[in-house]
Amino acid sequence: MTGYILKRLVSAIPVLLGISVIVFLIMAMIPGDPATAILGSYATPENVEKLNRDLGLDQGLVPRYFIWLGHMVQGDFGRSFALNRPVLDEVLDRFGATLILAGTSFVLCSLLGVAAGVVSAARQYGWADKAITFVVLLGISIPSFFLGMMMILIFAVQLRWFPVSGMWPIYGDRTVWVLLNHLFMPALALAVVATGVIARLARSAMLEVLRQDFIRTARAKGVRERRVIWRHALRAAMVSIIPVLGIQAGFVLSGAVYIEMVFQWPGVGRMLVDAILKRDILLVQGGVVFIAACYVMFNIMVDVAQAMLDPRIKT
Amino acid sequence: MRGFVTLLARNRLALVGLIVIGCVALLALITPLLPLANPNVIDTPNRFQPPFSAGAVLGTDHLGRDLLSRLLWGTRLSLAMGLAAAMIAATIGSAIGIIAGYYGGRTDNVIMRGVDMLMGFPYILLALAIVAALGPGLMNALIAVAAVNVPFFARNIRGITVGIAHKEFVDAARLSGMRNREIILSEVLPNVLPVIVIAMSTTVGWMILETAGLSFLGLGSQPPQADLGSMLGEARSALITHPHTSIVPGAMILVIVMGINLLGDGVRDALDPRLKSGALSRPMPATTVDRHGPVPVAQTDSLLDIAGLRTEFRVRDRVYKAVGGVDLHVERGECLGIIGESGSGKSVTALSVMGLVASPPGVITGGAVHFDGTDLIGAPYEVLRALRGRRVAYIFQDPLATLHPLYRVGDQLIEAIQTHDPLSKEAARTRAIDLLKSVRIPNAESRIDSYPYEMSGGMRQRVGIAMALANDPDVIIADEPTTALDVTVQAQILSVLSDLRRARGLAIIFITHDFGVVGQLCDRVAVMYAGQIVEEGPTEAVLRNPHHPYTSRLIDCVPTLGGGQRKLAAIPGLPPVVDRLPVGCAFAERCDKAEPACRADAIALMPTGAGRKTRCLFPETKQERIV
Numbered sequence A: 001m002t003g004y005i006l007k008r009l010v011s012a013i014p015v016l017l018g019i020s021v022i023v024f025l026i027m028a029m030i031p032g033d034p035a036t037a038i039l040g041s042y043a044t045p046e047n048v049e050k051l052n053r054d055l056g057l058d059q060g061l062v063p064r065y066f067i068w069l070g071h072m073v074q075g076d077f078g079r080s081f082a083l084n085r086p087v088l089d090e091v092l093d094r095f096g097a098t099l100i101l102a103g104t105s106f107v108l109c110s111l112l113g114v115a116a117g118v119v120s121a122a123r124q125y126g127w128a129d130k131a132i133t134f135v136v137l138l139g140i141s142i143p144s145f146f147l148g149m150m151m152i153l154i155f156a157v158q159l160r161w162f163p164v165s166g167m168w169p170i171y172g173d174r175t176v177w178v179l180l181n182h183l184f185m186p187a188l189a190l191a192v193v194a195t196g197v198i199a200r201l202a203r204s205a206m207l208e209v210l211r212q213d214f215i216r217t218a219r220a221k222g223v224r225e226r227r228v229i230w231r232h233a234l235r236a237a238m239v240s241i242i243p244v245l246g247i248q249a250g251f252v253l254s255g256a257v258y259i260e261m262v263f264q265w266p267g268v269g270r271m272l273v274d275a276i277l278k279r280d281i282l283l284v285q286g287g288v289v290f291i292a293a294c295y296v297m298f299n300i301m302v303d304v305a306q307a308m309l310d311p312r313i314k315t
Numbered sequence B: 001m002r003g004f005v006t007l008l009a010r011n012r013l014a015l016v017g018l019i020v021i022g023c024v025a026l027l028a029l030i031t032p033l034l035p036l037a038n039p040n041v042i043d044t045p046n047r048f049q050p051p052f053s054a055g056a057v058l059g060t061d062h063l064g065r066d067l068l069s070r071l072l073w074g075t076r077l078s079l080a081m082g083l084a085a086a087m088i089a090a091t092i093g094s095a096i097g098i099i100a101g102y103y104g105g106r107t108d109n110v111i112m113r114g115v116d117m118l119m120g121f122p123y124i125l126l127a128l129a130i131v132a133a134l135g136p137g138l139m140n141a142l143i144a145v146a147a148v149n150v151p152f153f154a155r156n157i158r159g160i161t162v163g164i165a166h167k168e169f170v171d172a173a174r175l176s177g178m179r180n181r182e183i184i185l186s187e188v189l190p191n192v193l194p195v196i197v198i199a200m201s202t203t204v205g206w207m208i209l210e211t212a213g214l215s216f217l218g219l220g221s222q223p224p225q226a227d228l229g230s231m232l233g234e235a236r237s238a239l240i241t242h243p244h245t246s247i248v249p250g251a252m253i254l255v256i257v258m259g260i261n262l263l264g265d266g267v268r269d270a271l272d273p274r275l276k277s278g279a280l281s282r283p284m285p286a287t288t289v290d291r292h293g294p295v296p297v298a299q300t301d302s303l304l305d306i307a308g309l310r311t312e313f314r315v316r317d318r319v320y321k322a323v324g325g326v327d328l329h330v331e332r333g334e335c336l337g338i339i340g341e342s343g344s345g346k347s348v349t350a351l352s353v354m355g356l357v358a359s360p361p362g363v364i365t366g367g368a369v370h371f372d373g374t375d376l377i378g379a380p381y382e383v384l385r386a387l388r389g390r391r392v393a394y395i396f397q398d399p400l401a402t403l404h405p406l407y408r409v410g411d412q413l414i415e416a417i418q419t420h421d422p423l424s425k426e427a428a429r430t431r432a433i434d435l436l437k438s439v440r441i442p443n444a445e446s447r448i449d450s451y452p453y454e455m456s457g458g459m460r461q462r463v464g465i466a467m468a469l470a471n472d473p474d475v476i477i478a479d480e481p482t483t484a485l486d487v488t489v490q491a492q493i494l495s496v497l498s499d500l501r502r503a504r505g506l507a508i509i510f511i512t513h514d515f516g517v518v519g520q521l522c523d524r525v526a527v528m529y530a531g532q533i534v535e536e537g538p539t540e541a542v543l544r545n546p547h548h549p550y551t552s553r554l555i556d557c558v559p560t561l562g563g564g565q566r567k568l569a570a571i572p573g574l575p576p577v578v579d580r581l582p583v584g585c586a587f588a589e590r591c592d593k594a595e596p597a598c599r600a601d602a603i604a605l606m607p608t609g610a611g612r613k614t615r616c617l618f619p620e621t622k623q624e625r626i627v
């Protein structure tokens, strides 16, 4: 297994390079003089000249890319001129909050989605199936930012069950309980769409598996139906569910942007939107590369989980 | 195509979606013609008017602008943006996909690498990066959303194109000297166009959502122009004090996207051929019983007595009568063979005993199965379950498919034991090892930790047998257990079964299409054809002197040693389709001796000698055979 993990890590290198190329090319589309665009209102002639020298902006695309890549490999993502601090510091400061939000959401959507899909399949065409199918349709149709706003209205303003926004109260202790209280609504709002997608897929994967011969074998052994569904069938269905969990993790991670805006969550997503509006280009670039790289790493974890689940995958 | 439309129309939800989308689209189209207030006229004194106030049906927003007017204009813009993004993404993506799929080779490789790379990128992030580079704005948001959806189209259309690029008409066009560009435009494109349209219909909802999302973040449409997303974004600061300004645009997005999703689901269902046949439904824990008429009583006091069993498959408006009134019985310690071609109903008969026929579509419509005195047909699930594997166990045909692929064989054995016997894990494991030894698996102690895919076919089937033996059952029903195996392994498995039977006093129902196997193992044999028993009797007598013409044909098919496997195809003709059974003898079409009388009426199973019965008007009598 260690060998397999190493192999997957090595195979991530070209993907990471690909991501850096994509981001680099996108940023190269910036109209006008790049140094002026990056510096914004700090674009004094000296600053422009210094930046041109540091980032090789006056050179061709290819040398520019390698200069940029070289800096990044050394942990230098550039400097945010609007915030006047290194990009990486800012991203790392914010990343914890995003990770807590997206991580919780991911756990929520995986558990809820798989459970809903399994129940739906086991009760195919029954009322539970119909109810779940309807809720799932609603879930994948509602924009997460609108859902978040409605949740604030109902559960925070009307019912006062949860705080309106933020990650921590302005005054008071920072306990886990307080965090959970703040986390619940945004994490749920972020999870809803992915839950719907996962539930749909889990349902059809389960229906597919339940028709297979080994399910009949389990039943012929006298195994209780609950065990047939939740052990035999789900275990086999997970093989096709897990890759989708990986894809949905990407949606959750990047969808956090909306939720962080709605709930004033101090994460990378809000930082990105602010940076785009302020035209703080190096911060955007660094943030995007960082999140995308995290996602690649997460997908490796998904692959490893898949390999542990399915002994037929050569490790 | 007509079938597709009917299917779509039959799907009520899709119709609802279509109507909703139609209404919204119509409203958006006629917005300029409606007597609406100017959406951009600011009237601050009248800001935050509640809905239904004079002059503003939906109220006004934070700048006193009429919400209804802004809603309709915003909807118009949002729909236009979503559609435009979908068109751009579809055009560019499909072009890339067609080129990759048509040219193949290096071109394909390079393009698809890039596409995969893009698809591995969380795509909201990608859209943000593009907007960051181009700067916020309506057009740039549109470009960003279109761009991130290009890979989706490229990948799907490439798949379809690869299939088409190797069809005869494309080859023919190439041979006739047409240039690639002409072939793509005249032969390939018309064929992928429907797929492109469908892919668009399923993604346009997402694109509307995404453009609205970017506008919501302030990165899309810029004031005073507003789409639904930016309306929602602007209303956010007044969410708590004046929620209606948020609810109005948000609800509209929800309605639009839901309508599109309903429609898209309908389209997808209508296109999925598996749903057409209703095949994608899961079998229930036990076969459905829909028994009419009186329940037959047990005809014998045997251990297992099947009387008048009828099982059919209901697929849409068709009924396949797989088992049409079968009587069988097995004594303790006896081995009964059931033989017939595939589709003769022998497996369905066997599976009906413990309610294991897949249902839907299977339904048991008549008869009784008395096991040790109690009728199992229609018995409560818990009663059946307690008997399954405990007193009546099954061995199935292909152990690679019938063993769980992801559990070690030991765990599957232990589960079989613990299901009926509350043993500790260690005790169960010890017993599992004993079981593996009893079916002569070498190195049972280490083999127990193997996965099924790590074993040979013969070993796997031994595991299947061990699992059936786990709880010392009274009856084992073996459904073609040796069919998938080669001849030597087959012989080994048979000898294992035959020893076990003697040692444990097992009753075995052995289902096969091979008379050779029956001859080695079974005391009695029943021959099935088209869902009915056509001949039954002691194995030796039947083999030596078959009474039914079908039986005698089957016996002719037994492979001689070294002569390779002759299949039942050696019998000319095919068995009748069981949804259109003839009135008289089902074998008449293939029978040399068929007379008009044979086709006139149903033929009964008549006694023809000591312990023998035959369903034939003109039983064979003279031939003597040596097997």
Ligand code: SF4
Pocket (backbone or CB within 6 Å): B548, B549, B550, B585, B586, B587, B588, B589, B591, B592, B593, B594, B595, B598, B603, B615, B616, B617, B618, B619
């Ligand atoms: S009943 Fe007639 S057709 Fe049928 S098997 Fe006998 S002889 Fe042949």
